[in-house]
Amino acid sequence: MKTVLKIIAVYQILVWGSAVWDYLILIYKIFENNRVSWFLTIIFLLTAIFIFCLYTNVCLLLGLKSEKKYVFLRFNILINLIQAVRIVLFGLTFYMEFGIYFLVYYYAEDQGYFAGRFSFFESTVGMRVSTASENIELGINVLPLIIAIILNQVVKKFRSEDMSKQIALIGSSHD
Numbered sequence: 001m002k003t004v005l006k007i008i009a010v011y012q013i014l015v016w017g018s019a020v021w022d023y024l025i026l027i028y029k030i031f032e033n034n035r036v037s038w039f040l041t042i043i044f045l046l047t048a049i050f051i052f053c054l055y056t057n058v059c060l061l062l063g064l065k066s067e068k069k070y071v072f073l074r075f076n077i078l079i080n081l082i083q084a085v086r087i088v089l090f091g092l093t094f095y096m097e098f099g100i101y102f103l104v105y106y107y108a109e110d111q112g113y114f115a116g117r118f119s120f121f122e123s124t125v126g127m128r129v130s131t132a133s134e135n136i137e138l139g140i141n142v143l144p145l146i147i148a149i150i151l152n153q154v155v156k157k158f159r160s161e162d163m164s165k166q167i168a169l170i171g172s173s174h175d
Contacts, residue, residue: 001157008147009061012076015099016054022123023047046125053079073155080148086139091130097122097141105139 023043030040056072059065065072086095086103101119106112 012057019050080144083144088137108136
């Protein structure tokens with residue numbers, strides 16, 4: 001499991017490093033064009049989240065801050081679950097797409113249909129409201145969902161190992 005965790009951490013470092021870079025360039029362009037607005041606050045907030053994602057994965061890869069590993073793992077599970085969902089519901093659209101993007105979705109128009117989309121590398125967050133749209137689209141971004149499931153298994157394995165160590169310590173203290 002530790003090898004799988006390291007592979008996921010490296011992938012996530014590449015994803016979040018790219019996202020931080022993209023959003024820092026966006027911040028620079030906003031300042032360069034004197035277009036400072038409420039939008040900049042959202043971009044700063046997103047960039048801070050991406051930096052924390054990057055930090056947690058560097059820590060997981062290098063074994064730093066081991067006392068925080070469960071917090072870091074749970075945070076990454078949450079971020080990946082958020083990325084796994086794409087919803088378009090009566091004009092409200094939400095998506096968070098980073099890294100390899102393979103979306104399987106159901107589009108409820110007329111008789112409805114299933115479809116898929118693939119992109120080698122995405123770096124976008126979107127939320128919008130359109131009163132003219134009555135579409136329903138429910139999608140699952142497959143890779144983040146798989147990563148969240150694997151990270152959840154890693155948490156369970158680590159907890160089991162930690163529990164075994166604690167039981168061994170208790171047993172050895174009675175000798």
